[in-house]
Amino acid sequence: MLFLRVLGPIEVEVDGRLVDIGGPVPRRFLAALSTTLGSAVSDEALGELIWGADRPQQVGGTLRVVASRLRSAFGPAARDLLQRGVSGYRLEVPPEWSDSGRFAASVTEGIRALAAGEAARAERLLADGLALWRGEPWPELDHAPALPAERTRLAELRDVAVEELQAARLACGQTAAAVAALSEAVAQAPFRERRWELLALGLYRGGRQAQALAELRRVRELLVEELGVEPGPALRLLEQRMLEHDPGLLTTARPRPPADGAVRAVPQPVSRLLTSFVGRDRELRLLTELLTEQRMVGLVGPAGVGKTRLAVEYCATQEDTVDRWVVRLGDVRRGDAVAMAVASALGLIHHSGDPAAVVRRALAVRPGLDPRLRAVRSRHHLAAGGRRDRGPPMAAQCAGAQRRLRSPLVPGHGRCGGRLVGALPG
Template sequence: MSARYENRDVPLGPPRRRALLALLLIRLGRVVPTTVLIEELWRDARPQQAVATLQSHISHLRRALTPAAGPGRSAILCHQAPGYVLRLASDQVDAYRFEQLISTGRRLLAGQNPPAARDYLTRALTLWHGAPYAEFHTHPSIADESARLEQMRLTALESSAEAGLLLGRTAEVVAELESEVRQHPARERMVGHLMTALFRSGRQAEALELYASTRSYLVEEFGVDTSADLQKLHTALLRQELGGRTRGATGGPARPAATAFPRQVRTTMSSTVTRPAAPAEPAELAESAESALGAQEVPNGRERGTPAASAVLLPPPDEPGIAPPLIGRERELNLLVAAMAETAAGHGHLACVLGFSGLGKTHLV
C-alpha cells in the first residue's frame, strides 16, 4: 500500500500505522469506532494505554496526509464520535476507481455495447498491481477486503473476455485467460470463455482438453461435475455450434469458424471386426451397426440420439492425402461420430463395425 501526492511518495510510518490507514481506507467515508480500531490493530496484545497509542498514530497520519487536503481545507483524517473517519473522494483511491470502472463496464456489456465495455474493463484491470493489502494478511477484515477485490478482478477479467469474444478478438482473449485459468481452474465462466476462444482460433483439441481437465479437477477436489452451462458449451463445441461465424475485431466482415470436428478431435476409437458365417446384405449391416451404436439411455432419462447429418463435415474429395467421402453410409458415419463425441465427453463406447471382407469397414472407421 502506498500514498502519493504530486508524484511523490507520502511517508506512512511503521507497519501498525500503515495498518491503521488500511482499516480506515476499507471503510472510506464511514466512522470507524475507536474500540474497533484498537481491537483490529492489537487484538490480544493491546498496550496498557491503547487509546493514547491510537491517538498518537492518528496524529502522525494526519500530519502525513495534510498536504493532500490543500490549503484552507479541513483535514482528511478527522475525529467524529465514536471514532475516526477518512474523508477522501472515491476517485482518489485506486481500489474505488477500480470498482467504479468495473461497474460501468459491466453495465455497458449488459447494454450490448461490447467495445465501450471492454475499454472500461481494460482500464480497470490496468490499475491492478499485485495483491491488494498483501502486507496486512494477519488482519482479518483487511484480508477479507483483499479477497473481495481479487474476486472483483476475476469477474472483470471474465466480463472483458466476454466483450472480446463478441468483438472477435479471440487471440487476445486466449492470451489474457490461459495463465489465469491455470491459477483458477474452478472458475467455470472463465474456462468457458477460454474454450470458446480456443475453438474459434482453430485449437479445438485444446478446448476439449481444457474441458476434460476442468471436469477432472472439480470431481477430484470437490466431488462435483461441471455446471450445466459448461456442459452445454462442451456439447456445442462437439457439434460445431459455437457461433459458426464471428464478427471481425473492427466490426468488419464475418469470418469462418474453426475447421471440422472429425478432423480436429483426435479420439482413438477401438474397432472390432468380425466375419459372419454367411455374407450379409447391406440392410443387415446397417441394422447391426445401428444396434451396436444406436441411441442409449443416460442417467437423466433422455436418449442420446445421433447428430444431424449437417454436423458431419467431410473433407472435399480432391484434398490431397484424404480418401474420398463414403456414399450410402451417412447413417453409420453419424453413429460413429456420435460415439466419438460421447467418448470425448467422458462416456465410454466400444464401436463395433461388422461386415464381410472388402465391404469398406476400414474406410468407414
Template sequence: MGVVFGVLGPVTAWGDAGDPIALKGPRHRAVLARLVVARGRVVPVTRLVDDLWAEAPPGAVGAVRTFVAALRRALEPGRAARTPARLLVTEGPGYALRAEPDAVDAWRFERAVAGAADLPPAEGLAVLEEALGWWRGPAYAEFAGEDWARAERSRLAELRLHAVERHAGARLALGRAAEAVPDLDAHAAEHPWREDAWHLLALALYRTGRQGDALAVLRRARALLVEQLGVDPGPRLRRLEADILGHAPHLDHVEAAGDAEGGAGAARVWARAAAVYDRTVASGARARLESTVGLLRNLAVTGGGGLEAAREHRVAAIAAAEELGDVELTARVIGAYDVPAIWTRADDPAQAARVVAAAERALAALPPGGHEAARTRLLATVAVESRGTRDARGPRAAREAERLARRLDDPALLAFALNGLFMQTFHRAGLAPERDAIGAELVALSARHGLVTYEVLGHLIRVQARAALADFATADRHASAADRLARRNELPLAGVFTQWYRALRLTVDDTVTAAQEEAACRAAAARLDGAGMPGLERGLLPLALLSVRLRRDRAGHGAAPAEDAGWGPYEPWARPLVLLARGRPRDAAAALRAVPDPPRDLLFEAMWCLTARAAIAVGDRETAERARAELAPAAGELAGAGSGLLSLGPVAGYLDDLTAALRS
C-alpha cells in the same frame, strides 16, 4: 484530485503531484487501511485498538491517537495548526476517512467494473483494461492475515477475477479470440474452480479454429473439478462441449457485430448491401426517396455534421417528392423523419417553416377517407416543427395527432405524436407536471415496444420536468437511464443534455462555489461545439453564467456579464440587466420597455424572471404586474430548471419580490 489512496496492492497514498506520501510505520498504514475498509464510516478508537493488537499494551489508545496525528500531518501538510482535518476526521468516538469517491483505487475499480457492463464491447474493454492496470498486487497486501481485512480482500479478489473474465468476454465479442487465449489459459490454470474461466478459454480456442484444444480444455476442467471439488461440471460447460462437437452456429463470432478493427465487419455488410441496392433499384425510382429519409433519420441522431446534413437533405427530399406530384409519397417522405426533439428552439427556423408549409400542403391534398397514419405523421410534424412559435396551428396539430394516434393503436405513431404534444406544452408557465406525464408515458410506451430513441427522449423530458419541480433525486435517475441507453445505442446527443443537467444539479449543493458552477457550465458548453444544434448553442453559456450570478446576487446589481457576451436570442431579456450592471438605469428602463414577450419554450419562466428582476430595479410597475401574472402559475417551480440546463432559483422568490415592489 488531491490525495489518492491505493489499497490494490501494498497500502499507500500519493500527493497532488503523484509523489508517494511517507506513511511511517506499519501501524500507521494499518490505521489508514482500516479506515478505507470502513468506507467513510466512523471506526471507534477502541475498535482500532482491538484491530491493531492481539493484546493491547498500556497506552494503546494514546498510540492510536499518535498514529492518527502523524497521518494527518502526512496527508495534509499545508493544514494550519488547530484547524479541523479535512481527510482524516474526528467524529464521535473515533475516526473516519472522508475521501472523494475517486480518491481510493478500490472504490474506483468497483465503479469501473459496474459501469463497463452497460458499455459496448470496445468501450467496456478499454475501461476494464485500465481498471485492471490499477492492481499492484493482492489487495491490502501487507494485512493478509488481519481479521478486519479478510472479508474486504476476498470481495475485491472476487471482483478482480470477475473483471478479468469480463475483459476476456469483451475481446471475444470484438472477434479478438486469439488475443484472449494466453491470458485465459493462465487465468484458468490459476483458478481451476472457476467454470466461467474454462468456458471462455474453450470458446476462444474454438473461435481460433482449435476445436481439439477446446475439447481438451473442457476435459481438463472436468477432471480438475471432480478431483479437487468432487463435483461434475455445471450445465453451461456440458452444453458448450455438446455445441462444439455439433459445430453449433451460435458459437461463431458474428462478424457484423464488430471485430478487431472496430466494426470492419459491419462496414463490409453495409458496403455489400449498398452495392446490391444500387444495382437493383433504378436511380430514378421513388423508393429511393423513402430509403433516403430512413437514412437521414438515423444520421440525425449521430449529432454534429450528421445532424446538420440530415436537416439539409431532408428539405431536398421533400422538394423532390413534391416535384413528382405524388401526394402520398410526399406525405410518407415528410412523416418518416420522426426524429425525437427535446429542445424547443428550432435550429433553423426558416427551414422548419418550410417543412411545416410542405406538411400542410400534403395534408390539404390527401384524398378524403383513409390515409390516417400518414395524416397523423404530418400533423405530428407540424406540431414538432412549429415549436417555440406563437402559431396556433401547432397546438391544434398536436392535439389532433395525439387523438388519431391513440385511435390507430400504433406505438411508434403515438410516440411521435406525444413528441409533438410535448413541444406544444409551453403556452403558459407552470406546466412541468403536464410535461412530466408525457415523459412518463413515452418511457413506458417506448420500453414496451423497443422504441429506443423515444425512450431516451422520455427520460430527458422527465429530467427537465422533475428539475423544474426541484425533485432532483428522480431527475438524477432519469439522467442516468438516458445515459445508459445512449451508450448502448450510440446516441451521443443525449450526453449533451445530461451533462448540462449535471451542471444545473450543482445549484442545489450549498458546498459548491460560484467558480465551480461556472466551470461546470463552461465544460457543458464545450460539449455543444460541433454538436449540430445551433438553436441550443447560441447564447446559452452567457445565460447560464448570468443565472449563477443572479442566484447569488438576488438584487441583481453587478450580476450580468459584459455587454458583448454573445447573448444570441436571449439578448432582449439580458440587455436591461447588462445596462443596470454598467450603471445606466435610464437606458435599462428604455431597453425594458422594448423587451418582447418571451417565446413559448423551455426558458419561458427564466426570461420572465429576468424581466421581473429588471422591472423591480427600474421601478417599472406595469412590467412588474405582467411578470407577476405570467409567473404565478409556476410558483412551485425553479425558474429555468425546466430546460434541464440552468436555474435562476425558485419562482416563488421572484413573485415575493414583485409583490413587495408593487406594494411600495
C-alpha cells in the same frame, strides 16, 4: 485532493504528490481506516487492527498522536479529511478517491458495456481496472482476523474482471491474445468454469475444434474427480453447440432473444454427486409423502448433516424432473445476486438485462408449469429480504409470474441453521 492506494502496499497522494506517511503504526492506522472509507472505526477496533494483542495501555492517547502526525503529513489541503467523532476516527473520502473504489466502478461499468455490446469500451474499462492492482490488498494488516472477508470480495471481483476482460477481447476478435491469457487463467483458478468456457470458445473460433472439445472434457474430468460434480449448464450447452457445429459460435454478436420476445427456461438436469447416497430412504419416503400434502417442507439440522444433499436426491429421483431446479446459494454473498443464481439454475445463461425480470418472463411463458419443487440452499441474509417473517423479493416476483408458485425462497429458522425446501403439490 487525496488519493489512497490500498491494492498493494498503502500509498497516499495529495494533489499528485506522494506523501511520506511514516512507519508501520501510522501505515496500519491508515490501512484500518481505508477498509471502511467514510465510516468511523472505534478506538477498540483500531487497537485490534493496528497492534493485535500487543496494544499499548493508553490506546486512545497513542491514536491521537498518530492521527496528528498523519494530518501534518497530509498538509493543509487534506488534513481535515482525517476526522475524529464520537464513534471513532474516519477518513472522509469518497470511494472514487481510492484505487479499490475505482477498480470496483471500472469492473461494474465494464461488465455493463459488455452486456450492451460495447466490447471495445468494456475491454478498456476492465483493463484499466486490473492495472490498478500492485499486490494483495492491505498487506499492512495481514495479522488482522476481521479483514479476510473484504479481501475476499476484492479478490472475487478481480477474478471476474480477468474473465470478462477476455470475454471482451473475444468479442473484439482478439482470439489469439484471449486464448493465451485464458490458458494461464485456468491454471491459476482451475475450478472457475467461466474461464474454461471462454478458453474453449476461443479455441473453437481459432479453428481448433478438437482442442476446444478436449478442454471441455478436461474440465469435466477435473470437476468429477476433485469435487464429485458435473460441469454447470454453460459448459454443457457450449459442448452441445460445438458438437452440432452451431454457426453462432463463430460470431462475436450477442445472442438474440427469441423472435417473439419471450424468454424460455432451458431444461437442466439436476446435478447429483457421484458418491453413493445411503441411509436416507426413510427421509426420502417421508419427504415424498409430505410434498403431496404441503406447499412447503423444511429440512432442518446442523451444518453438514446433509440437508442440501437430501433435497437434491429428491429432485433427481422423481420421474417428472423437467420443472425441478436446485438453486445453490452457498457461495452467494449478496442479496442482489440471488436472481442471477436462479436464472442460471433455470438455464437462462444467454440473456442480458435484469435477471429477476428474465426469470419472471421465463416462468410466465411456460404453460402448465408445475413448480413442484424449488430447492434452495440459502442463508438468512440472502433469503429473508430484511425480515425473517416474510419471503424475499425474488419469491414475490416469481409468484407474480406464476400464480401457483408460493415463496420458493424462504429463510431457515432456529438456532441450528436450517435450510428450507419450497414445494407445491401437483
